[in-house]
Amino acid sequence: MTGDGDGLSIGGNHLMHALRRNIGLKILLFNNEIYGLTKGQYSPTSRVGTVTPSSPRGSVDTPLSPGQFALGAGARFFARGIDTDKVGMSDVLKQAHAFRGTSLIEIFQNCIVYNEDVFADFTERKNAANTQLHLQHGKPMLFGEHSGKGIRLNTKSLTLEVIDASAAPGEVLVHDEANATIARLLIDLHVPVALGVLYRQPAMSYEDAFYAHHVSRMQRTKTIADFIKGPNSWTVD
Ligand SMILES: Cc1ncc(C[n+]2csc(CCOP(=O)(O)OP(=O)(O)O)c2C)c(N)n1
Numbered sequence: 001m002t003g004d005g006d007g008l009s010i011g012g013n014h015l016m017h018a019l020r021r022n023i024g025l026k027i028l029l030f031n032n033e034i035y036g037l038t039k040g041q042y043s044p045t046s047r048v049g050t051v052t053p054s055s056p057r058g059s060v061d062t063p064l065s066p067g068q069f070a071l072g073a074g075a076r077f078f079a080r081g082i083d084t085d086k087v088g089m090s091d092v093l094k095q096a097h098a099f100r101g102t103s104l105i106e107i108f109q110n111c112i113v114y115n116e117d118v119f120a121d122f123t124e125r126k127n128a129a130n131t132q133l134h135l136q137h138g139k140p141m142l143f144g145e146h147s148g149k150g151i152r153l154n155t156k157s158l159t160l161e162v163i164d165a166s167a168a169p170g171e172v173l174v175h176d177e178a179n180a181t182i183a184r185l186l187i188d189l190h191v192p193v194a195l196g197v198l199y200r201q202p203a204m205s206y207e208d209a210f211y212a213h214h215v216s217r218m219q220r221t222k223t224i225a226d227f228i229k230g231p232n233s234w235t236v237d
């Protein structure tokens with residue numbers, strides 16, 4: 001369990017290397033775009049202009065994208081959920097748990113004390129249909145009232161755009177969670193916000209790779225005493 005401050009600033013180094021090594025960790029990153037515990041300083045994911053005790057005139061820092069950070073570090077499972085969405089979160093957490101290697105789940109979390117309603121534009125129930133895109137592998141990217149809108153790849157500008165799904169159903173992208181290029185575009189999409197498993201590309205976990213590589217070599221060491229007294233010990237006269 002980590003936060004935007006702990007995961008991306010204070011412990012950013014550790015998160016980067018856990019992802020790169022594909023260690024068997026299920027990392028829940030609660031992103032509330034603020035350092036909550038220490039009373040509301042701006043964090044690496046705070047938007048430009050965020051007014052806090054450590055940025056009283058508004059922050060000037062460009063925020064970090066957890067998803068772009070993850071894919072850049074070599075993550076093989078990146079998903080998103082909303083703190084109050086029990087159905088979506090349950091599904092995402094089960095999939096994260098089943099993944100062998102590092103799963104990173106970004107959870108949009110409303111901090112009611114220091115950053116209230118920072119995600120309200122897409123988390124409020126009345127806006128949800130038109131502002132949330134719930135991804136499912138192999139399914140078309142549809143959203144809106146009665147799934148009337150779709151996401152298309154503009155092949156000239158290489159950007160994602162919203163279209164009327166009934167007018168051009170064949171042009172709606174089908175979600176392929178193994179496609180890192182589309183995942184990167186989905187991460188940056190703001191209306192709608194992409195939720196669910198954005199990217200999953202299985203590979204050998206760190207533990208599996210470690211044992212596959214080392215077990216045959218480990219068998220050469222007979223006892224702990226042999227190991228300690230091995231070729232790298234000597235006597236000082
Ligand atoms: C190495 C280190 N530096 C600073 C702190 C003090 N500290 C504790 S929590 C925190 C902010 C955490 O923010 P975030 O990870 O976003 O979690 P939130 O409280 O918002 O859920 C800080 C700076 C610490 N515990 N350890």
Ligand SMILES: [Mg+2]
Nearest residue numbers: 003004032034
């Ligand atoms: Mg936080």
